[in-house]
Amino acid sequence: MEYAPTKANVRRWQLERKVRDTLMAIIHERLDAARVARGYGTDLLGLMLEANSGGGKRVMSMDEIIDECKTFFFAGHDTTAHLLTWAMFLLGTHPEWQQRLREEVLRECGGAGTPLHGDALNKLKLVNSQVFLFARSRLIHPLRLAGDLQVTMVLYETLRLYGAVSMIGRVATADADLCGVKVPRGTVLAIPIAMLHRDEEVWGADAGGFNPLRFRDGVGRAAALPGALLSFSSGPRSCIGQDFAMLEAKATLALVLRRFAFGVAPEYVHAPTDFLTLQPLQGLPVVLKLLDP
Numbered sequence: 435m436e437y438a439p440t441k442a443n444v445r446r447w448q449l450e451r452k453v454r455d456t457l458m459a460i461i462h463e464r465l466d467a468a469r470v471a472r473g474y475g476t477d478l479l480g481l482m483l484e485a486n487s488g489g490g491k492r493v494m495s496m497d498e499i500i501d502e503c504k505t506f507f508f509a510g511h512d513t514t515a516h517l518l519t520w521a522m523f524l525l526g527t528h529p530e531w532q533q534r535l536r537e538e539v540l541r542e543c544g545g546a547g548t549p550l551h552g553d554a555l556n557k558l559k560l561v562n563s564q565v566f567l568f569a570r571s572r573l574i575h576p577l578r579l580a581g582d583l584q585v586t587m588v589l590y591e592t593l594r595l596y597g598a599v600s601m602i603g604r605v606a607t608a609d610a611d612l613c614g615v616k617v618p619r620g621t622v623l624a625i626p627i628a629m630l631h632r633d634e635e636v637w638g639a640d641a642g643g644f645n646p647l648r649f650r651d652g653v654g655r656a657a658a659l660p661g662a663l664l665s666f667s668s669g670p671r672s673c674i675g676q677d678f679a680m681l682e683a684k685a686t687l688a689l690v691l692r693r694f695a696f697g698v699a700p701e702y703v704h705a706p707t708d709f710l711t712l713q714p715l716q717g718l719p720v721v722l723k724l725l726d727p
């Protein structure tokens with residue numbers, strides 16, 4: 435499709451060109467390194483370059499690799515950044531929970547002087563990836579695991595109240611009947627996750643409030659319906675990066691909690707706004723206090 439060269443479109447093309455050039459620079463760097471290392475590496479980019487180099491059977495084109503990189507960057511960056519932002523907001527406004535988490539992190543990972551190595555992080559990581567893969571294949575809610583730590587409970591509660599993705603869409607592939615509502619094949623359905631996450635019939639009378647303890651017996655038992663937490667969606671097209679996002683968020687929170695006590699600054703304006711991801715309209719100013727080492 436052709437687009438008119440309006441100011442907005444020209445800016446978009448320039449931006450797209452810049453993103454493409456940046457990605458190509460990263461890819462060329464990897465291709466150069468691969469000549470010495472005799473392999474592309476085992477991360478996502480390495481696997482895609484391997485698929486691109488398959489001689490006569492080239493499985494992925496360079497354009498497809500660039501598109502995948504953009505998808506992962508877009509899907510993975512702001513979502514996790516805003517999970518951390520809202521977790522900071524909720525912990526900043528609930529200092530008793532902040533202190534509980536700090537004690538847990540110090541107990542499991544040691545103080546600020548102790549490097550945050552894999553073993554310590556694993557203690558904060560109870561979303562087991564094998565269970566996750568099994569769950570994906572069986573269409574079971576991938577987060578339904580019991581016996582979690584408080585950091586995880588706080589992150590789930592943050593995802594419930596201020597999940598980065600407020601709405602997802604699906605197309606009905608067959609005629610359906612949703613509790614008496616006829617849905618013809620081809621209908622586009624909008625699933626309002628943010629609304630469903632505050633439904634008192636599902637989450638109880640305190641659905642609007644911050645209560646991480648609702649997740650104390652695992653995600654599946656936190657609400658009247660086992661698959662009620664939809665922050666990472668559900669089923670075969672659910673978020674492929676959810677384990678990574680939870681681990682990244684736990685690691686970052688652990689690093690912050692060990693070094694700082696924090697509160698929300700008085701100039702903060704509470705205006706959650708959906709710009710593709712849910713974010714505070716005017717940012718989240720915080721006041722940090724350096725803790726004794």
Ligand code: HEM
Binds near residue numbers: 664
């Ligand atoms: C808190 C962080 C995150 C949240 C709340 C989140 C949420 C979601 C949701 C709701 C979907 C489904 C969208 C739909 O059904 O239309 C999705 C898909 C996806 N996410 Fe995430 N995500 C997060 C982090 C990440 C990270 C870190 C990555 C990559 C490293 C990632 C990669 C993807 C990809 C590739 C898809 C598409 C999967 C597919 O279509 O099969 N996400 N995410």
